[in-house]
Amino acid sequence: MKNWMIGLILLLPTLLRAEFLETSNIEDVFSKVDKETLVLLNMTDTISDSVLSLGSKPWRHFIHSNLKKFQNLDQAGNLHDWWTYDVATKIPVKPVQKEIVTWIETLQKNETPVFCATGRGRNVWYCTIINQVDDFTDFQLQKIGIDFTKTKVPEELQNLDPKYFHHGVFYTDPYALGEFIDKILQETGYRPKKIVVVNDKRSELQSADQARLHLPRAASALGWQSDAADRARNPGDPLSDRHRRRSGRIAGRAGIPPSTGRWLDREPERCRSPHR
Numbered sequence: 222m223k224n225w226m227i228g229l230i231l232l233l234p235t236l237l238r239a240e241f242l243e244t245s246n247i248e249d250v251f252s253k254v255d256k257e258t259l260v261l262l263n264m265t266d267t268i269s270d271s272v273l274s275l276g277s278k279p280w281r282h283f284i285h286s287n288l289k290k291f292q293n294l295d296q297a298g299n300l301h302d303w304w305t306y307d308v309a310t311k312i313p314v315k316p317v318q319k320e321i322v323t324w325i326e327t328l329q330k331n332e333t334p335v336f337c338a339t340g341r342g343r344n345v346w347y348c349t350i351i352n353q354v355d356d357f358t359d360f361q362l363q364k365i366g367i368d369f370t371k372t373k374v375p376e377e378l379q380n381l382d383p384k385y386f387h388h389g390v391f392y393t394d395p396y397a398l399g400e401f402i403d404k405i406l407q408e409t410g411y412r413p414k415k416i417v418v419v420n421d422k423r424s425e426l427q428s429a430d431q432a433r434l435h436l437p438r439a440a441s442a443l444g445w446q447s448d449a450a451d452r453a454r455n456p457g458d459p460l461s462d463r464h465r466r467r468s469g470r471i472a473g474r475a476g477i478p479p480s481t482g483r484w485l486d487r488e489p490e491r492c493r494s495p496h497r
Contacts, residue, residue, distance in 0.1 A: 239430045247318050256333050259413035263420040264339035269314040269361055276312040302349035316365045325367055332373045342394030355387050377411035399428030
């Protein structure tokens with residue numbers, strides 16, 4: 222089963238409180254969303270997944286780990302970027318969970334602002350400039366039955382720079398998710414009551430947790446996936462069992478200011494924009 226990290230970032234007049242939830246069932250988040258919630262869903266491995274092992278996350282890890290031995294993968298035009306893009310354009314995708322499609326439709330009918338927030342750029346794939354990545358993203362969403370153009374866009378977001386917002390999709394490259402959210406809220410003055418971020422990468426949610434969001438005061442909570450292998454690879458990682466609540470599903474510490482550092486993620490972050 223797919224594990225998501227779901228960040229519930231509650232925006233109050235003088236307080237930012239973040240709650241993190243790990244779940245393998247998207248239905249667990251339904252009750253967290255109301256009409257005044259901004260919902261942001263990652264694309265790859267959150268909304269969509271390859272129908273074959275070719276193009277899947279394990280395959281991308283394999284390609285990355287082998288190519289990095291002889292090529293700088295932070296350099297534009299590297300083989301990793303071209304190969305993963307070529308495979309992505311040839312292998313069909315499916316929804317990670319079929320309930321995602323109907324949930325998005327329900328939110329749109331209720332005029333809840335729900336959008337995709339992908340680490341892609343409109344013409345950027347990892348570190349490489351590739352034309353019409355945005356058209357390809359629209360094509361993938363269409364194939365699994367999702368149309369974010371049906372979402373009612375809040376008035377404050379209607380004049381966003383089209384470089385970052387197109388057809389209901391936020392293209393966050395070259396920013397980490399938290400930096401991007403911070404940028405959008407600062408530039409538009411948009412203040413939803415709550416932001417729900419659904420993402421399979423804890424680093425993206427931690428970056429959102431670290432975002433100051435230009436509020437007078439902030440409190441935070443940290444959440445993580447229960448992955449023993451990840452903890453074994455990162456024995457010094459403060460996100461360890463001793464901080465975990467007994468439930469193993471929801472973890473947090475209230476009243477702690479956001480960290481100014483960056484957390485290491487199990488998927489390599491390259492060109493500032495994790496995939497995708």
